[in-house]
Structure formats: C-alpha cells, structure tokens
Amino acid sequence: MTAPTAWPDRPSTPLTAEEAARIHQWWRAANYLSVGQIYLLDNPLLRQPLTEDHVKPRLLGHWGTTPGLTFLYAHMNRAIRQRGLNAFYVTGPGHGGPGLVASTYLEGTYTETYPGITRDEAGLQRLFKQFSFPGGIPSHVSPEVPGSLHEGGELGYALSHAYGAVFDNPDQLAFTVVGDGEAETGPLATAWHSNKFLNPHTDGVVLPVLHLNGYKIANPTVLARIPEDELAALMTGYGHTPLFFTAGFDDEDPISIHQRFAAVLDEALDMIARFKADAAVRAEQGQDPTAAEGSVPQAHRPAWPMIVFRTPKGWTGPAEVDGRQTEGHWRSHQVPLASARDTPEHLRVLEDWLRSYRPEELFDADGALLPEIAATAPEGTARMSANPVTNGGAVLQELELPDFRRYAVPVEERGTEVVEPTRRMGAWLRDVVAANLQNFRVFGPDETASNRLQDVYEVTPKQWMGEYHPNDAGEPLGPSGRVMEVLSEHQCQGWLEGYLLTGRHGLMSSYEAFIHIVDSMFNQHAKWLKVTNGIEWRRPLASLTYLLSSHVWRQDHNGFSHQDPGFIDHVVNKKAEIIRVYLPPDANTLLSTMDHCLRSRQYVNVVVAGKQPTPTWLSMEEAVAHCTRGIGTWEWAGTVRDGELPDVVLACAGDVPTVEVLAAATLLERELPGLRVRVVNVVDLMRLQDSGEHPHGMDRDQFRALFPEGTPVVFAYHGYPWLIHRLVYRNDTGSDFHVRGYREEGTTTTPFDMLMRNDLDRYHLVMDVIDHVPGLRARHAGLRQRMEDKRLEARAHAYAHGVDLPEVAGWQWSDNQDEADAGAAAARMGDTGGDND
Amino acid sequence: MTAPTAWPDRPSTPLTAEEAARIHQWWRAANYLSVGQIYLLDNPLLRQPLTEDHVKPRLLGHWGTTPGLTFLYAHMNRAIRQRGLNAFYVTGPGHGGPGLVASTYLEGTYTETYPGITRDEAGLQRLFKQFSFPGGIPSHVSPEVPGSLHEGGELGYALSHAYGAVFDNPDQLAFTVVGDGEAETGPLATAWHSNKFLNPHTDGVVLPVLHLNGYKIANPTVLARIPEDELAALMTGYGHTPLFFTAGFDDEDPISIHQRFAAVLDEALDMIARFKADAAVRAEQGQDPTAAEGSVPQAHRPAWPMIVFRTPKGWTGPAEVDGRQTEGHWRSHQVPLASARDTPEHLRVLEDWLRSYRPEELFDADGALLPEIAATAPEGTARMSANPVTNGGAVLQELELPDFRRYAVPVEERGTEVVEPTRRMGAWLRDVVAANLQNFRVFGPDETASNRLQDVYEVTPKQWMGEYHPNDAGEPLGPSGRVMEVLSEHQCQGWLEGYLLTGRHGLMSSYEAFIHIVDSMFNQHAKWLKVTNGIEWRRPLASLTYLLSSHVWRQDHNGFSHQDPGFIDHVVNKKAEIIRVYLPPDANTLLSTMDHCLRSRQYVNVVVAGKQPTPTWLSMEEAVAHCTRGIGTWEWAGTVRDGELPDVVLACAGDVPTVEVLAAATLLERELPGLRVRVVNVVDLMRLQDSGEHPHGMDRDQFRALFPEGTPVVFAYHGYPWLIHRLVYRNDTGSDFHVRGYREEGTTTTPFDMLMRNDLDRYHLVMDVIDHVPGLRARHAGLRQRMEDKRLEARAHAYAHGVDLPEVAGWQWSDNQDEADAGAAAARMGDTGGDND
Numbered sequence A, B: 001m002t003a004p005t006a007w008p009d010r011p012s013t014p015l016t017a018e019e020a021a022r023i024h025q026w027w028r029a030a031n032y033l034s035v036g037q038i039y040l041l042d043n044p045l046l047r048q049p050l051t052e053d054h055v056k057p058r059l060l061g062h063w064g065t066t067p068g069l070t071f072l073y074a075h076m077n078r079a080i081r082q083r084g085l086n087a088f089y090v091t092g093p094g095h096g097g098p099g100l101v102a103s104t105y106l107e108g109t110y111t112e113t114y115p116g117i118t119r120d121e122a123g124l125q126r127l128f129k130q131f132s133f134p135g136g137i138p139s140h141v142s143p144e145v146p147g148s149l150h151e152g153g154e155l156g157y158a159l160s161h162a163y164g165a166v167f168d169n170p171d172q173l174a175f176t177v178v179g180d181g182e183a184e185t186g187p188l189a190t191a192w193h194s195n196k197f198l199n200p201h202t203d204g205v206v207l208p209v210l211h212l213n214g215y216k217i218a219n220p221t222v223l224a225r226i227p228e229d230e231l232a233a234l235m236t237g238y239g240h241t242p243l244f245f246t247a248g249f250d251d252e253d254p255i256s257i258h259q260r261f262a263a264v265l266d267e268a269l270d271m272i273a274r275f276k277a278d279a280a281v282r283a284e285q286g287q288d289p290t291a292a293e294g295s296v297p298q299a300h301r302p303a304w305p306m307i308v309f310r311t312p313k314g315w316t317g318p319a320e321v322d323g324r325q326t327e328g329h330w331r332s333h334q335v336p337l338a339s340a341r342d343t344p345e346h347l348r349v350l351e352d353w354l355r356s357y358r359p360e361e362l363f364d365a366d367g368a369l370l371p372e373i374a375a376t377a378p379e380g381t382a383r384m385s386a387n388p389v390t391n392g393g394a395v396l397q398e399l400e401l402p403d404f405r406r407y408a409v410p411v412e413e414r415g416t417e418v419v420e421p422t423r424r425m426g427a428w429l430r431d432v433v434a435a436n437l438q439n440f441r442v443f444g445p446d447e448t449a450s451n452r453l454q455d456v457y458e459v460t461p462k463q464w465m466g467e468y469h470p471n472d473a474g475e476p477l478g479p480s481g482r483v484m485e486v487l488s489e490h491q492c493q494g495w496l497e498g499y500l501l502t503g504r505h506g507l508m509s510s511y512e513a514f515i516h517i518v519d520s521m522f523n524q525h526a527k528w529l530k531v532t533n534g535i536e537w538r539r540p541l542a543s544l545t546y547l548l549s550s551h552v553w554r555q556d557h558n559g560f561s562h563q564d565p566g567f568i569d570h571v572v573n574k575k576a577e578i579i580r581v582y583l584p585p586d587a588n589t590l591l592s593t594m595d596h597c598l599r600s601r602q603y604v605n606v607v608v609a610g611k612q613p614t615p616t617w618l619s620m621e622e623a624v625a626h627c628t629r630g631i632g633t634w635e636w637a638g639t640v641r642d643g644e645l646p647d648v649v650l651a652c653a654g655d656v657p658t659v660e661v662l663a664a665a666t667l668l669e670r671e672l673p674g675l676r677v678r679v680v681n682v683v684d685l686m687r688l689q690d691s692g693e694h695p696h697g698m699d700r701d702q703f704r705a706l707f708p709e710g711t712p713v714v715f716a717y718h719g720y721p722w723l724i725h726r727l728v729y730r731n732d733t734g735s736d737f738h739v740r741g742y743r744e745e746g747t748t749t750t751p752f753d754m755l756m757r758n759d760l761d762r763y764h765l766v767m768d769v770i771d772h773v774p775g776l777r778a779r780h781a782g783l784r785q786r787m788e789d790k791r792l793e794a795r796a797h798a799y800a801h802g803v804d805l806p807e808v809a810g811w812q813w814s815d816n817q818d819e820a821d822a823g824a825a826a827a828r829m830g831d832t833g834g835d836n837d
Helices: A017-039 A066-083 A097-107 A109-113 A121-130 A158-166 A186-197 A228-237 A254-284 A344-355 A388-395 A421-435 A454-458 A489-501 A513-533 A567-571 A587-599 A620-629 A655-671 A700-706 A722-728 A751-757 A762-772 A781-801 A819-828 B017-039 B066-083 B097-107 B109-113 B121-130 B158-166 B186-197 B228-237 B254-284 B344-355 B388-395 B421-435 B454-458 B489-501 B513-533 B567-571 B587-599 B620-629 B655-671 B700-706 B722-728 B751-757 B762-772 B781-801 B819-828
Strands: A086-091 A172-179 A205-212 A241-246 A305-310 A440-444 A483-485 A505-511 A544-549 A579-582 A604-608 A631-633 A648-653 A677-682 A713-717 A737-740 B086-091 B172-179 B205-212 B241-246 B305-310 B440-444 B483-485 B505-511 B544-549 B579-582 B604-608 B631-633 B648-653 B677-682 B713-717 B737-740
Touching: A017 A066, A017 A097, A017 A121, A017 A254, A017 A344, A066 A086, A066 A097, A066 A172, A066 A205, A066 A254, A086 A097, A086 A158, A097 A109, A158 A172, A158 A186, A158 A205, A158 A489, A186 A205, A186 A489, A186 B186, A205 A254, A228 A241, A228 A305, A228 B228, A241 A254, A254 A305, A388 A489, A421 A440, A421 A454, A421 A544, A421 A587, A440 A489, A483 A489, A489 A505, A489 A513, A489 A544, A505 A513, A513 A544, A513 A567, A513 A604, A513 B513, A544 A587, A567 A579, A567 A604, A567 B567, A579 A587, A587 A604, A587 A620, A620 A631, A631 A700, A648 A655, A648 A762, A655 A677, A655 A713, A655 A751, A655 A762, A713 A722, A713 A762, A722 A737, A722 B722, A737 A762, A751 A781, A762 A781, B017 B066, B017 B097, B017 B121, B017 B254, B017 B344, B066 B086, B066 B097, B066 B172, B066 B205, B066 B254, B086 B097, B086 B158, B097 B109, B158 B172, B158 B186, B158 B205, B158 B489, B186 B205, B186 B489, B205 B254, B228 B241, B228 B305, B241 B254, B254 B305, B388 B489, B421 B440, B421 B454, B421 B544, B421 B587, B440 B489, B483 B489, B489 B505, B489 B513, B489 B544, B505 B513, B513 B544, B513 B567, B513 B604, B544 B587, B567 B579, B567 B604, B579 B587, B587 B604, B587 B620, B620 B631, B631 B700, B648 B655, B648 B762, B655 B677, B655 B713, B655 B751, B655 B762, B713 B722, B713 B762, B722 B737, B737 B762, B751 B781, B762 B781
Parallel strands: A086 A172, A172 A205, A205 A305, A241 A305, A440 A483, A440 A505, A505 A544, A544 A604, A579 A604, A648 A677, A648 A713, A713 A737, B086 B172, B172 B205, B205 B305, B241 B305, B440 B483, B440 B505, B505 B544, B544 B604, B579 B604, B648 B677, B648 B713, B713 B737
Antiparallel strands: A631 A677, B631 B677
16 A cells, blocks of 8 residues: 655645636536426426426436536536546446436537537427436436446446446546445445556546445435544555545535535545656656566555545435425435425425526526536537547457467367367467457456466466565566456456446456356346447447356366356347357367457357367368358268258257267267267357347248257257247247256266256267157167166266266267276366366 | 453463364364365375375365364364354355365264264265265355355355344354455455444344455455555454454464464454443443434444454465475465376375374374364354254244235225235235344345335334434434345345344345346355255255335336346246245235245245236235136136137236236227137246146146137236246147247336337237237238227327326226326326336
C-alpha cells in the first residue's frame, strides 16, 4: 500500500461564484427533467398550471437515486472541462435512468442521437412522455442511453465493468457510482479488489463513488449504517484512499455544497493525476516490476482515491408526503407521489416540487437550455455521453488472428494422434495474444494453466499488482500481463464484459460446472446484445466467448460438486440470434471453432472442450469442413455410404460422447456386421434446431437427410439429455430419438464409471441400438447380455486398479486387450490425473 | 463498532508441556492419515519399506490446504475440552477432505459412523484406500463426512453457511475456515458483513479463520499479497477484531508454534465469551434495542474476533520436489508427488515425508491411536464431528402450521374476487412466523414487502444490528427479527441453507429474474440433498422453498433486465426426486401449495406466484383438490364435460397464462359456440413428465386422458415455452402441443404489450386454436383477422393511455367494454404500479 504523499494545497472553494452558480443551475435542470420524465405527459415547462391531464396515468421509475447521479454528473462536467479529462460515467444504480437521460439531453448528445427529441418545448414533451412509457424507452440506463455501457438493472457489476473498460485504455477515467444497495452484493464486494490488477501506467483509472443515500427498496443499507471509521477502514482495506463528503441533511446553502464537493473531487482527481504521473516516470525509468528470475521487485500499486458520497435519498424531493418523511427515506426509492394524477393534494406537491427547480430560469422561451448553463458541459467527444469507448463497436479494431491451420494435429490415421485439445488450442492462443497485445486478454478464475492454456505464458505473464515474494521468481506474474486470473467468476466475467463493451476482444475460460456462478451475468449481457442489435448507432461488439473445460466427464479429483453441464441449457433460453454453442470433438475442430468464435460479433459463444488426452479424428481440412457444416455424417465411422438408408443413426455431441459412439460403432461392426450404421457428429449444437427457431437450424428436409424418418437415433450427448429432445422437437416428429447424457449421477470416480453411471458408455450404446432397432432385441439377447457383462467387467477392473479401463486407445478400439495392453494404452494417454482444482 | 475493552491477562504459553506435546502428536497423526489417504493403497503404518505397490495408481486429492485444517482442528479440540464449547467446524476449503476425514477418524466418530473403518491397521488400510477411489468416498468434505454441513466444493459460501447455522443456536460456535482462494469470491467477500445481522444474545457465534496459505491452484492470492495493515483495515472494516498468527516459515520449534496459536485462540475465545456475557447482561436488563416509535436505541454489535492464520501451503510436506520449491508454494495445491508410483526418487520422498510424522510413536501395535493422544479430543457430542446440529434432520422440530384454509379467499362467483396472491399468503406467513419464533425465518434480498409479504411485520421486525437512526421510528427493524434482508441473493441463500442444514425451516422470496444469481448455489444444495438421500444416518432436512414473485410478466417499472423465467429450466435438470415446481394460478392455490412446501422434506420447491391483483378461480376446497392432483381439467371453464372428447385443449400453467386462457375460452365460446374446448390447468409442473422420469409424473394413460391423442393442445405457459416440450416429450408422441410462453421479448411496457410481444395474449391464443384445429382456419379467416385487429387495438389503447387494457376483470371477461368500463376495471384492480425494485 502506498501512502498518499503530500498533496498540493487546494482552495476550499475551488469554484468561481459563476461556476458554482452554473453547476447548481445544471443540477436543477437535470433534476427537473428527471422528475418530468417520471411524472409528466405534457406541459413540460409548466407554462400552465399543472393539471391531472398533464400527469402520466401509470407512474413508473425511480426517483431516489437520481438527484445524486445528476449532482455527480454536473460536477464531473466541470472537472472534465478544466482538466481535459477523458471520462465516462458508469451508473451502478441503473434504475436512475431519468437522471442519465436528463444529463445526456442537457449535453445535447441525446438530441444528436435521437433527432426527434429536440431541444425545445416539443422535444421536452416527447422526452418526458417516452420515459417508461409503452413504445418509449426503458426506465434504466439501458443501451438506448448514449454513453451507457452498463445498464445496471441487475446490481453488482458496476466496478467490474468499469475496470474492464479501462484496462488498456490508459487515458480513460471511469467515473463509477456504486449505490449502497449494490455495495451489499457479493460481486461488488469483491470487485473493489480489482485495483490489484490495474496497471497504473498502461491502464486507465476507476474513480469509485460510493453513494450512501442510506436506503434500498425498503431498508437501510449496511454501509450507511456502520460507523464512519469502520467504513474508512473497509475502504482502506480495499486498497483505496477514501474521501468523505456529506451533504443535504441540513439547510446548507447549495453553493456551499457545490464548493465543498468540487474540492473533494479535485482532491481525488489531483491524487489520480499524481499517481498517473508517478507511474509514467517509473515506466520511463524502467521501474515497473517484473518477476525476473532472482529479483524480487515490487509492484507499485497506488492507493487510488474513492469518494464516500453521503446524501439523502430522494434529495431535493418532497420532504414529506401524506405526513410521512420522504426525502431522506426509503419511501423516495421509486415514485414518491404515487397518486399525483388522482389526488389533488399530491398534484399540488408535485407541482411545488417541479417548480422548486425554477425551470423558467433554466430554459429559454423555446424550451432550450440557456446557453450559459449549457456551457457547463464539455464539448464533442469530451462529453461523457459521447465518449467513443462507450459505443465499443465503433472503436473496435480487428484482431490479428494467426492461421489456426498451422497448429493442426496431423492425422495420418484417424484417432491415433492423442492430444489434449485445449493445450493444442493454447499454442494458437499464445500467438493470438502475442499478435494483439493491446486489445486482447484472457480471463479465468485461476484455471488458465489447469485448462491447459499455459503456453500463453511464453508471451505474457498474469497481470499482478499485489506484492511479490522471492519464490515468485520464474512465475508468470507481472504488472502488464494479458492473463487475468482471480478466484471470482463474477470478476472475470465483469472485467471481460467491460473490455468487450469498450471495443476490445477476449476469452473466458472456466470449469464447466462453475460457470453457473455467472448465469445471471450472462443473462444480462445477452439481453444487452439483443437490445443493441436493434439500435442502429450501437456498433457490433466482439462476441463473448467461453471456453468451458474441466468438464463433467473428467472431474476425477473433485467429483459431484464439479459435475454440471447445464450452462448450455441456460444459454439456449436466450435469443437465437445471440447464442452459439459448440462441442468440438477433437483438437482440430476446437481450433477451427475458436478461430470462428474470435472473429464473430454480437454473440455469446459457448465452447465446451476437454483438456484430457483425446484422439484426433479429423484432419484440419476435414475439421474446417465439418465445423462449417456444424453437423455431419462421419461416413468413415459407420457402415453405410452417404445417401444409403441406415438401420440406426449413432449421433454424438461432445468429445467424450464421440469417443464412446465411435467405440460403439466398432463394436457393432464386429458383432452385428450386417447392421447399417450411420454416425453423425454435431459440433454446432444449434444445428439441431428447426431453421425457424435458430439461424443455424436445419429445415425438415436437411434434418431428415441426416436422421431419416422412422430410423432410430441413439444420441450420445455431453450434457443433460433432455436438451436434445427440446432442440429437435420441431423436426423430430417421429420421436425416434433416444438420448444418453449426464443424468446427474456422479461422484469422485473413474471416467469409465462416470459414463456407466449415466448409461453413456459404449456398451450401453450398443445395448440401446439392440433395444431400438426393430427386431434386434429378440435375436441378439445374448449379445446384449455380453455387453452388460463387459461394462460391469470394465468397471470392476477400473475399481480394482484405480485406472480408467478400457482406455481410449484411438478409435481403432478393441475390447479384447488384456490388462497389459490396457495399461500401456493408459500410459500412452499421458497424465492420468483429472483437473487441478 | 464496539472497541474491544481490556482483556484478562493471558499466559503467552497457555498450554502445559503435556498439552502442547499431545496437540502436536495429534496434528502429526492427522497429517499422516491425510497423506496416507492421498497416496497409499496398503502398508498403512509403514511397517514395511514403502514400495510402488503400496501406492495408488491414480493419485487424487488436495494436500495444500490440509495441514492447516488439521492444525486448527487439533487446537479447537483442546479449547472445546477446556471451555466446554459447543462447536462445529466449517471447512471453506472443502477439497481438504483428507484432513477432515483424518480428524473425525482420530476422534472415533468416523468408525462409529462407518463400523467397517476400524481403529486398527486393517481399518487404516480401508480408510486410505477408499479415499478418492472408485466405490469409495469423494475427495471433499462431502456429506459422507461426519460433522460436515458444508462440502466446500464450490467456493464462496463458508461464512454464509456458518452464520445461517448459528442463527437461533445461541450456544453454538461455528469455527469457520475461509481459504484465501475462497476469500476472493464475491459471495464470501460480502458474507463478512453477516455480523450486522447476528444477535449476540439469541444467536451463536462464528469465529472466522482466514487461512492465508498464500496460493490458489496456480497463483498467489490477493489477501496474502496485500500489506498486513491493509488486511487489518479490511477486517476492521468488516466489523471484526483481527488477530494475526503466522507460523511455518522458519525453523521455530513446533511446541512454540502450538503455544503461540493456543494463545491467539484463547484470546479470540475469551473475547467471544466476554461479548456473549455482555449480551446476556444487556438482555437481562432489557437493553436490547428496539425501534420503538420515538426512541432511537442502538444495536450493540460487538467487533467479533477473527483470526488471520498465515502458514505455508502444504505445510510439513516436502520442501522440494524435483528441485522445485513445494512446501509454501502453489505446487503443493494438489498432489505434490504425482509420480510416486513410477519414480523411485518420488517414492523415496513420499516415504520420508510419511515417516517424518513418526507414525510408530502415534499408533499402537494394532494400529490404534495411542489413548493419551486420543484423549486430546472431546467426548461424545462435544466432538465437532458429532455435533448434532451438523446432521440437522436429526434435530429438526416440526413447524407449527396454522390451517391455511382459514386464510382462504371466499369464492362465490369465480374470478370476481381479485386479490394479490402473495399478500394473502403473507397473512398466513405472518402466523407461521408467530407460531415458530425459534426455528423459522424468512429470507429475501430487500423484497419481502415488495413481494407483498409485509404482514409478517405485524409479528416480527427485520433483523438489524446496524446503526439506528431517528427516522427508523416505526420501521420494522429490530435486533431479533425473523426476517432477514440484505441485498445479496447469495447471502440470503447461504444463510437459509445453513439454517436448514442445522434442522430449521425457512422461506426465501426473490424476484424471479434475479434468483439466477444463485443458480450455482442451488446446484450445490440440490447435490447435497441427492447425496444425503443415499446416506442413511443423514436425516431429512426441511425443504428449501423459493417464492418467486415480481415475475416476468409484471416488470412494469423495470423492463427487460428484470424479465427472466428461466430458473425453472435450471432447476429441472437436477434429480427428479429432489425437485418440485409449482405455478399456483391464484391465492387459494398458492396457500395450499405453500402449506405443502413447508411441510415437505429434502426437496427444493420452486413456487412462482404473482403479487399483482389476480382473480381467484377456485374455492379453497377446490384449490386443495386441484393442488393435490397437481394438474386437472377445469370443466367449468370449457365447453365439454369430463370424459367427452374435445376439439382442442387449452392448457395453462402460471397465473398470467391462466387469465389469458380463460379469456380465450370465453372468446371461443362466444365466437365459435360449437367448438368443444377443454381447459386444463397445471399447478405442479412435474406432473407433465412421464412417470418414469419424475415421481409426480403421469403415465401415458393419465396423460392421454387429459390430452387425447390427435387433439391439438394450445398451451399457455409462464416461462420459456420449450420447457413444456421437453417435459412432455415422452408422453406426447403425437407432437400436437403448441406452446406459447416468454420468448425473451420484453421491455418497460404494459402487461398487455408484454403478452402480445410473446404471442401469449388471449387473442393470439384464439388464433392458435383457429390455426391448429383442423378445418377452422379456412372457415374462420374472418374471425382470425378480427382477433389480430383486437390485439392491435388493445395494445394501441394501452399505449395511448399508458394503462393496461383490456384489464382482467374477472373471468367473465368481455371484450366489448368501452373505454369507461375498461378504466373502471383497471381501477378495480387496485395498484397500477409494478414491482418496487
């Protein structure tokens, strides 16, 4: 922790009288417009006495947080102008939408973006009416709001988004308001530690403002109700220098309030400027720490300022409504005058409230903001609402992607090249990182190496601004790393989202089971993408791509708690135009898939791929063709030619199911040589849907060409089997799909036992074929019994020897290996361990 | 924050020489058994030289955290004996399973629980072999481990579980180890604030130990790499008194280490004793704060101690392996000697390591722990592994449930009694709370009142140990409340889980969309329930019941970010014997459902019910019958008698879809009087599955009795429509289901527009009937067009007037109301606002 050194003397009244007056006028205007949005249908400048007809019939929105947001906005504008800052505004309390809409309207950005909302009385009327009104705009700081990169509808991610946005944006300042409600969430509580991952020279700065307005929906907040020394300790413990500001609880003159806050803001910004300057000097002197062998440099991590901003909730609103305290109380949270249209008394309070901002002093005869007040705002892209990074797609630079084909596993004989797919991909990823050192990062909860992506450390360390110890020598830790690891999926996801939202690229890798931790964050990002697809001025972002490894079938160390393939099920509920799910069966298909994902825009890509040694089935050329189709027949694995009708289709999606299906096909070829078997592999899961449901879907004819009507399909799927039924239900009118997958049966056991517990093993697939191809069961009861015996035997062997048998020794699988062979095969598979969590 | 007062002088060497020696022997024994579990198949006491045959072929498990866990366990045992504590052990780093299995074996509990694991050499061999071995036990502190109530497989919830476990258990001490990896997670980072919700007199105490062993899987940890003053500030800021202890980084004599730690532990326990005694005195004097009108008492919140416990990772393990530092490094995380079976050098290191604990001094000739060492442990239920609360089902007391029928909405004419279902349920919930003040709590993220459950405040306040302000007068805040509100779904869920796991009862209410925040926590709890169903000595727990209100169809204030009904989809992936999902269509069915849920055991119940005014369709008698069946025909709503074949089935699940289906049925009756319509309502969603898939499922005959083969079914569903297809796919072989639901189309708009955007509105349901009943489309193109016109008209009206039209004015719905009627209907519906978030 770096103690703040002496700061320059700062005037306690940093504003000229004129500046202070203008800021106050701006604030009044922004509050007026906010209240207007919540309540008014018409009469936007109160040129007539307010009547019930001017009031919206349904009053929706949130007043409580709004005046704090507008106050801070006004002050930042002054600072931006005076200091030439490059700043944007992250609104943690996103339901304070009216405040941000008002501020961007006052700045002119809103009208530039939506020319219909003119800067006159008619425009004001439209501005007011559209808010939270059918056919209008949402109540939050949604993607429709210029300058927003954070809707704030679900609380918890303001700081993570802000940090993600300033990584590799050294000149950007993310002015980030954290509500005291949001501060209670887990993701926000850990996000303060993001400063241990921020390079003071090559990254920008986050200035957090903890807005203690004291209340949530109906409760006081925790951080507003602990002693100030405790709160100061907390923020110091988070690595910040806290600056405290309180206003609005007495009758202090507003000008004095503005002077005091300007002084606090100046102090914070001076501190930031000093830290940035220090970092620049250090960088010039080569003093940035590196964890070079033998030396133990220290990362220079400044104690960045943060502001504790304590104001009444619903500040400047009605002190009382119906005799009950409203300003400074949770009753201000939403709409303090719920009956303004129906109750004359409420209508009067509303009018008094609106008039208290004295709109006649703020807007000219046409309804335009007076120019001297408008001049409070910065100009052009210096306006926070016009900062180009907040429309990331517009500043996005293409990735330089090395040709993934160069990393191909050569396949001379199918299935004999056994590699760890993610490790192979890691070599390519290393070169992606090296080629894009300014705009690509890899995020993951302490699992980059565990997921076999450690080749990236050849070109970049992990970003680390914590202390360094002697035994870090040789470790891939450094102050400018491209790999972001913290044991919080929330943080990783939030940072990556912020990074993507500001026009950069990235990859998130995670254990499959624990990606559920960010289910709700994924939801919100998917919603952002869906909405922005409909907003022309929002340019497409790089996709959010997940690599889910350490998957359900190989949790040898960890067992049941680490076994859950359900993220796919969660994801497919979101809009089809946003969602892509890939299950590449080997290294070459993984490379091809990942290249595709990193080139894509406006999607969430979910790629599930194992890190355990896996046979390579397709040459790179075949892999590209297969991935392009997304689904296809592997003629070489079956016994019928394309176009011939099979007796049964063996379908597979996922690396482990593919191995089992190929082994089952081999068994069938030997045991039932006359049986016509087709093998279909699915890389792109969405291909299974109907073309009306998903743009990658197949129409009925395409579907039937692969899965002929009346032909039983035995489908081995990586995840919960029901999903396949859900995906094919429109095309599969014959209900001839029999799906095996993970049925939530697991523990710490051998991979083979895992398959067996879920009836996904090769022997059971053969039994399924016998059961579902008409006529087989009666004729081949003996074979069926033999299969049952074989699987019990295989499990017993694995149990007794603690090894996984029969091992996957290439697709030329044989089940008459003796133990020695099997042991050799197992050894050939390399690492017998599972994941490293 | 209460500053700690002066403490009694404590000896710096609190242990007698004998005690210190015994603790060290115990620790050596526990570590020896831990290493043995990870590595050994046989030769458990090293009576022969170690050979490769003694070593497991697959080495699985986690050594790094283990020695710290066993050290702490040993010291707590001494303290429990000396102080007569009632304590249990929460293992945040749950993958340190070997350490806890070892400790419980040494205490004897393990053998009492699993008699086959005897306290002799043969038992040791079985103890070792079974660990992380097929057919054996999982590697984590899973439910199989006596004394565990927290598996720790997914990190983040140790503190929340611990607090939940001690609420209303005033004599319990939850000794809770938090790994420095886990400490980086969001849920854990906010869980420290749980102390603002703990009553020092009527609740127990959590003693957190932050175990800084410095590393995660492959990285240093954040909290181990910030300066100690910063960490001290952080813990002080969290409201704790931090005590620091460091050991293992030099050659300090182990006895000295034990003396020092014993002193620190004594200091913490003395502090706790003092705080508890203070609280008792205050309680006796009636000094506990209450937020009575006009007075502003303060909650007396002690600065509870916590211990920062800094040791090397893999403490006492091999200093180096292959020339690379291992003890005190992340390389100790998992299995430090991965090739112990194959590499003679590793085998030698392993043997040296095992022998370094000198097992011959710890176990007698038979292999039993020496009695003088065993005496270190407490006896009977004083053993942490035998604490009855850790097997909550065994101490569970039945809830006193008032007869829910008394809260019934009287139904003289169907659909005319319009009430807010959750508010009605709230009256019953109030009386449930009042009747069970010691073992029932209501949890929710600041939404109890928003979800209309505020009647509970008539009998209990919200638990609050933060500061009190003057304007809290009249607020339902108090130091002994039964309602737990904090703006963290993680905290609410974790507390409730801890509360249930220790044999109590509760309810969690949440906004529907944001329950996804705890998707992964639900996963882990469902897994716990599934596994414990198979462990005879684990007794059934009260179910975890969610009330999801403020649902997707009524997010009038908040829009798209608050619209997500997918938790149901997530839940149904877990084992059928654990999962129950209910969609009661009105207040009476909600009451009946909730009564059922609170009586149930070992389930996760998901109940989705709106808080907006909703017609009551069934009398209580009918409601009970309907809920008992879970699905049924509403003959009164259709045009055919039971048993007669319909032309179409209109099915519905969920309160809003039920209204639309009934309105559609009315339209059909008027417009197509000859059409035979059956209306089916689903309360228990799992009834739709096949009886082979879910115990509540229907067989084919039952299914076909409701949904006759070949008869089109137009199904209006609350959530994502695909789920219905997934549920019915086994029974519905005819693919005649046409499902409408939420298709992820939403924004801030009127309720009617929400329905229309998703084609779930009454008019569109009629259009669906026309489209799917053979022959109708050709004959009734005009009617279909009229329906399309009607919906556009209805939307336009709502748009223009900002009100929701046509309103739901009882099931005797009519669409020829003029605007005045409609306005009156809207007014009759009461509150036109949406939720309060």
